[in-house]
Amino acid sequence: MLDPVLAGAAALLLGLSTYRFFAGRHRGTSPALRYTCCFAWCFGAFLALMAGQTRAGIDHGTGLAGLSGMLADHLKMGSAGFLALTAVALRRPAADARSLRRRQAGTALAVLSATALFLLAGIAESGGRMAATGRFGPVALAGYDLVITGYVTCCLVTLLRQALYWTRQAGTAALRTALGLITLTNAVGLLWAAWGLDDVLGALRSGGQRTTEDPVSLTLGRLCAVLLLAGATTLLWARAARAARRWRTAYRDYRSLGPLWRALHAAFPQIALTAGRLPPADAELALYRRVIEIRDGLLILRRYRTAPEAPPTTDGAPAEAARIAAALHHARTGAATTPPPADPQPPHTGTIEAEARWLAQIARALRTLPPHATTAD
Secondary structure (H helix, E strand, C coil), rough: CCCHHHHHHHHHHHHHHHHHHCCCCCCCCCCHHHHHHHHHHHHHHHHHHHHHCCCHHHHHHCCCCHHHHHHHHHHHHHHHHHHHHHHHHHHCCCCHHHHHHHHHHHHHHHHHHHHHHHHHHCEEECCCCCEECCCEEEEEHHHHHHHHHHHHHHHHHHHHHHHHHHHHHHHCHHHHHHHHHHHCCCHHHHHHHHCCCHHHHHHHHHHHECCCHHHHHHHHHHHHHHHHHHHHHHHHHHHHHHHHHHHHHHHHHHHCCCHHHHHHHHHHHHCCCCCCCCCCCHHHHHHHHHHHHHHHHHHHHHHCCCCCCCCCCCCCCCHHHHHHHHHHHHHHCCCCCCCHHHHCCCCCCHHHHHHHHHHHHHHHHHHCCCCCHHCCC
16 A cells, blocks of 8 residues: 655655756756755655555565565665765865765665675565574674664764754754754654664564564654655745745735825826736736836926925925825926925835835825825816
8 A cells, every 4th residue: 555655755855856956957066965866866765665565566576585675775774875975065164075985985885784694694575574594594684684773873873963063053044944854854763763673683583574664663754754855845935935925015015005106197197117917926026117107207296396485394204295295286287386406315225125115105195185185176
């Protein structure tokens, strides 16, 4: 029966890692990225083996008892090894080539040792269990499980130490959350690896072990897969959330500028840059265009503004809204005016966002004025 959690996690890991690897090819891939992608490929393939009846099919198809179990264990070791290589490659100060070579040699030695011990055990399958039939079968099988457990544990400890350091140095909340989830995944992975000691004891006691993962190991594997995907995609979700907040702010500001824009557009239709409305997805572009159109309308309206006889006693958005309303009235009636020497400087910093906020204050103040102040007589 197919395990949907493990199958889904395997598909996502394989798909995301493949996309990330080929997406960065034109810029050149760093060693850390290559190791991370190799980890995701190994772990994704391991989860795919755990997810369904693939293991039984491999054993029956090849006629080699226990081959699928050894393949799954080697994929697990490869995953842990690539994680340790990633941690070494990202270490600060940067690790030298000698450290990476030592790690790569350790991975190769662990895989060769495990393979030799597995073959020495003389595995035979019967009734859902693997039995060690060789002369030193139980000891060799226990040694095989011990090599896998010890190697995976050492690699995860290396990554855990580095992940704790990265978490302390993280500068943003999203990055701290992602690293925290990866650290938690690492801790669960250590428990999962330590549970492999049960296989060591079982091999010594009975000379065999189950061909499939036991319920505890399967539960820890599912938890690792879920936490890993959550940590790996946290930054993606954070970027999506920031983009959604930017859209919401831009759309809200765009709507809040409506009263001011409509008043200016009714007097000067030529300020509209293009016909029609932009789709809702282009909220930031629509806000930018609306600010420009309002700015153009205020430039045209300047000739209808009157110079105050004395310095105004009030300032801010309400006073500016009243002056705009008066200028619009003069524009509609064609009354002669004495333009001021210069427009008052708006209290914004020069960015579109700040100017939009200032204009939105004017628009809100304009909406509270009497209807005859901004509409045709």
